[in-house]
Amino acid sequence: MQEKAKQIIADYFNEYGKVPGDKPVGTDHVHIVWFCKTLQNWKALAIVDLMKGTMYYEITHNGDKNETYVDVYKKCNNFTVQ
Template structure:
């Protein structure tokens, strides 16, 4: 059942990307281009952090609310990655 939920999250990201990609990029992705970075399920709720093989810095957070039978999608752009030493 967890695999079904992760596949749902991947499909949401694939469809989102394909419907929002700039037409001049002439790029469409498949499920093979989408992967789950992290997944957690608690009771009837679950959350997946998802990314793609496209080097655009985008990150997707998919949250399923089992009480309302709704899925929420947050789309993020990675701006920077740096190290802070202790």
């Protein structure tokens, strides 16, 4: 499941995220930062370690329909609240 998520993100990044002329990335550049499986469903949050701006990828697998969905988010800000 996690390897499938990594491959989905590597394929997506190679298609839409990399700079033209760069070498394609493999699954070794994709890191799963959170993973959860419940019954036949699973969800993973991932990042690609080569990006200059942090993009987060949310991969959700619906086991009932055997469909996998990907949402892509860009980190906008990080601040401390006291």
